[in-house]
Amino acid sequence: MEIKQIYDKALAHGSYAIESNGQIALVDPGRDPQPYLDFAQAHNGKIVAIFETHPHADFASSHLEFQKKYGADIYVNPKVGVSYDYKPMEHNDVVKIGNVEFKALFTPGHSPDHNSYLLLDEEGKEKAVFTGDSLFVGDVGRPDLREGAGNIKVSKKELAGMMYDTLNSVFSELEEDVVVYPAHGAGSLCGKNMSDDLYSTIGREKKENWAFQLKEKESFIDSYLEGQSFIPKYFPYEVELNRKGLESLDESLKKVPYLSATDTLEKGVLVIDVRDQEKYKAGHIDGAINIPNNENDKFETWLGSIVGPEEQFYLVGDTKEELDYAVKRAAKIAYESNIKGASLIPEGNLTSTEPIDLQDFKQNPDKYTIIDIRNTSEVAGGKFFDASINIPLPELRERAGEISGDKPVVVHCAGGYRSAAGSSILAQKLHVKVFDLSEAVNDFK
Structure with a gap:
């Protein structure tokens, strides 16, 4: 045995x-x-x-x-x-x-x-x-x-x-x-x-x-x-789904459409950018949500926490291999049938993300609205910023309207991974500048 x-x-x-x-x-x-x-x-x-x-x-x-x-x-x-x-x-x-x-x-x-x-x-x-x-x-x-x-x-x-x-x-x-x-x-x-x-x-x-x-x-x-x-x-x-049982993985993956960089994505459909934070910030499709998909990232958990099971979405990445990996990981939670298309990132008409001025933020934190997207149980262990507002990442798309639009917004989590997703969500929801504190949050703990 x-x-x-x-x-x-x-x-x-x-x-x-x-x-x-x-x-x-x-x-x-x-x-x-x-x-x-x-x-x-x-x-x-x-x-x-x-x-x-x-x-x-x-x-x-x-x-x-x-x-x-x-x-x-x-x-x-x-x-x-x-x-x-x-x-x-x-x-x-x-x-x-x-x-x-x-x-x-x-x-x-x-x-x-x-x-x-x-x-x-x-x-x-x-x-x-x-x-x-x-x-x-x-x-x-x-x-x-x-x-x-x-x-x-x-x-x-x-x-x-x-x-x-x-x-x-x-x-x-x-x-x-x-x-x-x-x-x-x-x-x-x-x-x-x-x-x-x-x-x-x-x-x-x-x-x-x-x-x-x-x-x-x-x-x-x-x-x-x-x-x-x-x-x-x-x-x-x-x-x-598990009570009913699913069709075979190979058969289901064959149904996912792959698009080229020149194909047009349907307006109004959610776009999930699976690239590294740095590549996303250098240039991304306007309105895309960044959920990085590296080997040690919890891509499946956060995809299924941010995106509802009834929602269609596009996956975008730099290479076919990167898209294959993301599609297969989405399938681990049976989200492959929600993928409207897996698309290579277009070469033009991309939006870049402005980096935060860390020195200004450290000296003048009151000039910013600080959003802590950690889970409620994490925040119970202590805040990193006294004035921060806690809206957990899984609730952020639905609760973005609670954030005042009178100051620039800084988003942070515990280590930098979730804040990539959180800042990209708020960037499309708010009419003020949104900054990702990313790994720099470690300087404030």
């Missing part, structure tokens, strides 16, 4: 491939099937089963593609209410894959239809548990994503109570040395206090995870509900 964690750093998403006697099971696979096909080829095995812990809110799953193209069975809790053929797995149901067994554990709390899967090795010993978004390393999955999405809609307080029961009646009963393999790590918006470690053990979590330390149910619920981050626009949409 071999267990391989396949980790997508941009989405902080962990999925798993488990091989036994030539048969392979996947747990919570991402949209791109290739890493799992590569694993199967390397082990001369066949992917026969997909175990879905729940309909995820933050990424699109490839479970239906594996069923339709490769004949794999999909196992999921029947409470999910899926639109595809599946094999139901309820609490304590067992499925044999090769010489190992997967035992379903009903673990609601993050969602009301959540399964975890306990892996029993060839000797029947508890080896590992794939916890999805229920138990993380150092945290538990947030309870507020299913109040308005999914087959079953439950209040976050009810879900918080379910999570308390899950921790104390299910996970606490497992052997101490069982390895915990979660669906997310630090940086995911599905929790609030995750460790940088990508796996753990039940024993370690019982000792170190805050959620196990609160023994009184009401205290646990109060602490659990407090301080959760914002919910990106695409999260409820993603839950519904």
Whole structure:
């Protein structure tokens, strides 16, 4: 038997491939099937089963593609209410894959239809548990994503109570040395206090995870509900998509139109410029929003937080390779069908962005309206500027009208990435100069 964690750093998403006697099971696979096909080829095995812990809110799953193209069975809790053929797995149901067994554990709390899967090795010993978004390393999955999405809609307080029961009646009963393999790590918006470690053990979590330390149910619920981050626009949409299942990635990508630098973009359609901040500021299409798409950028999260799931948009970049990369990353949250066209940046009629006069800003901050686009939870830890106004980036397009137009505007975040998007949004909304403080924000912390 071999267990391989396949980790997508941009989405902080962990999925798993488990091989036994030539048969392979996947747990919570991402949209791109290739890493799992590569694993199967390397082990001369066949992917026969997909175990879905729940309909995820933050990424699109490839479970239906594996069923339709490769004949794999999909196992999921029947409470999910899926639109595809599946094999139901309820609490304590067992499925044999090769010489190992997967035992379903009903673990609601993050969602009301959540399964975890306990892996029993060839000797029947508890080896590992794939916890999805229920138990993380150092945290538990947030309870507020299913109040308005999914087959079953439950209040976050009810879900918080379910999570308390899950921790104390299910996970606490497992052997101490069982390895915990979660669906997310630090940086995911599905929790609030995750460790940088990508796996753990039940024993370690019982000792170190805050959620196990609160023994009184009401205290646990109060602490659990407090301080959760914002919910990106695409999260409820993603839950519904994953309940239905998506077409294969390759087939969907073929439908994205590619445009040349001389093609005219339709007026009124959102334009997302995926280039570096410096290139964007040197010259961009008037009105374009800058969401940089480098390898370590959280492009998917911010695309799905700024752009609604019903909105069409153009992607623009310098090269075909740059556009291909952005299109594929958009597809990881099933936004490729929203792309009206992927276009090379035109050579003329571009708008440049005026750099901020840092010396003047440092000496005369009261001459500017300062907009802090960090999340509310970040601002609770302290402001960088006493007079700043907090409007989180995901709300900026809708709330730009709250900003007074009597002074130039300076936009900042925590490190410079989000302020590129924020300043580009306000530049098209306001009739005053808008400056991006960018990485210079570090001088003011």
